[in-house]
Amino acid sequence: MTGEVVLAARGVTKHFPVSRKGRQVLTRQPRAVHAVDDVSFDLRRGHVTALVGESGSGKSTVARLLAQLYPLTSGEIVLNDVPTKVKRGKSFRAYCKQVQMIFQDPFASLNPVHTIRYHLTRALRVHNGRVKGEELEKGLTSLLERVNLTPPERFLDKYPHELSGGQRQRVAIARALGADPTVLLADEPVSMLDVSIRLGVLNLLRDLKERLHLAILYITHDIASARYFADTTMVMYAGQVIEGGDSETVTQEPAHPYTQLLIRSAPDPERAHDGVPTVTTAPGEPPSLISPPPGCRFAPRCPYAAEKCRTETPPKFDLVGDHYAACWLYDSETSDEHPRREPVEVGA
Numbered sequence: 172m173t174g175e176v177v178l179a180a181r182g183v184t185k186h187f188p189v190s191r192k193g194r195q196v197l198t199r200q201p202r203a204v205h206a207v208d209d210v211s212f213d214l215r216r217g218h219v220t221a222l223v224g225e226s227g228s229g230k231s232t233v234a235r236l237l238a239q240l241y242p243l244t245s246g247e248i249v250l251n252d253v254p255t256k257v258k259r260g261k262s263f264r265a266y267c268k269q270v271q272m273i274f275q276d277p278f279a280s281l282n283p284v285h286t287i288r289y290h291l292t293r294a295l296r297v298h299n300g301r302v303k304g305e306e307l308e309k310g311l312t313s314l315l316e317r318v319n320l321t322p323p324e325r326f327l328d329k330y331p332h333e334l335s336g337g338q339r340q341r342v343a344i345a346r347a348l349g350a351d352p353t354v355l356l357a358d359e360p361v362s363m364l365d366v367s368i369r370l371g372v373l374n375l376l377r378d379l380k381e382r383l384h385l386a387i388l389y390i391t392h393d394i395a396s397a398r399y400f401a402d403t404t405m406v407m408y409a410g411q412v413i414e415g416g417d418s419e420t421v422t423q424e425p426a427h428p429y430t431q432l433l434i435r436s437a438p439d440p441e442r443a444h445d446g447v448p449t450v451t452t453a454p455g456e457p458p459s460l461i462s463p464p465p466g467c468r469f470a471p472r473c474p475y476a477a478e479k480c481r482t483e484t485p486p487k488f489d490l491v492g493d494h495y496a497a498c499w500l501y502d503s504e505t506s507d508e509h510p511r512r513e514p515v516e517v518g519a
């Protein structure tokens with residue numbers, strides 16, 4: 172059971188059309204934001220996969236595509252080996268029963284005029300028919316216990332504003348579990364929470380992964396938390412996955428120059444001055460996604476960029492184990508003209 176692929180992205184691409192203004196109306200060229208381009212990966216049962224990248228790299232768009240909230244421009248989403256495309260209605264509900272999403276802001280995702288009992292009852296009924304009476308009470312208690320909100324009767328009749336941020340996010344997780352899903356898509360689930368309670372919520376998700384064999388996609392811009400929490404880590408840049416592999420390797424021996432930059436620019440308490448951790452943002456800017464540069468999208472910022480990088484898109488090159496990087500530095504065929512660089516060791 173554990174390790175089995177439940178949800179897979181195959182060449183998933185999403186371009187958002189942009190309206191043309193002024194003289195652009197005269198040109199025939201349709202314009203679009205290339206938010207996600209040719210992204211492929213598997214989500215496995217009992218396995219956390221992290222998707223890391225800076226703001227605007229396309230992480231949330233990938234999650235929404237996997238949740239079938241947008242139609243794809245191209246590619247396919249495969250659920251339990253079956254390519255699946257759903258629209259509204261019954262097929263969407265059947266899909267949601269298996270694939271649930273958790274958002275960054277639990278306050279926005281819960282309705283302030285309704286109690287926790289209302290939210291969880293609804294989740295149980297949408298997916299399991301009209302449960303009531305003792306069966307319903309048992310279901311509600313078990314959902315709250317699963318997310319460690321105990322004793323359940325203390326929380327059931329509260330309103331979202333009466334709970335702390337961490338407790339609200341636990342309720343949002345309980346609501347997602349009401350469907351008894353196999354996949355959880357968690358889009359920055361802890362980034363709005365106080366630093367002191369983030370770990371508790373991540374530990375809860377890890378515990379659910381182990382007990383319920385959930386496949387979890389964990390979206391974050393914090394690569395350090397990916398190392399701690401995820402089994403596999405993928406790094407996204409300007410709409411493309413540029414590196415992936417087991418989390419320890421990707422975070423400790425990053426191969427792609429962008430991942431190396433991301434790790435170097437993460438807040439590091441050891442580099443702190445006067446007790447304030449330094450946050451050096453990665454130098455340079457991500458490219459425009461309306462007309463992304465040809466070749467590697469990171470080339471304009473890359474210290475190792477060669478001519479080929481500016482003209483030809485690098486494929487994924489396999490490194491050791493399941494580690495891969497989409498970077499011409501790892502092309503063994505051209506290693507003479509472009510010396511292959513060994514992944515760098517970044518301090519533990």
Ligand SMILES: Nc1ncnc2c1ncn2[C@@H]1O[C@H](COP(=O)(O)OP(=O)(O)OP(=O)(O)O)[C@@H](O)[C@H]1O
Pocket residue numbers: 187204205206224225226227228229230231232233392460
């Ligand atoms: N509905 C939409 N219409 C047009 N453009 C969109 C839409 N949704 C996202 N985009 C664009 O797609 C790109 C990727 O956005 P996305 O929200 O997926 O990034 P992200 O990695 O989740 O960023 P963040 O870390 O800030 O949440 C951005 O350039 C964004 O402006």
Ligand SMILES: [Mg+2]
Pocket residue numbers: 230231232
């Ligand atoms: Mg986002």
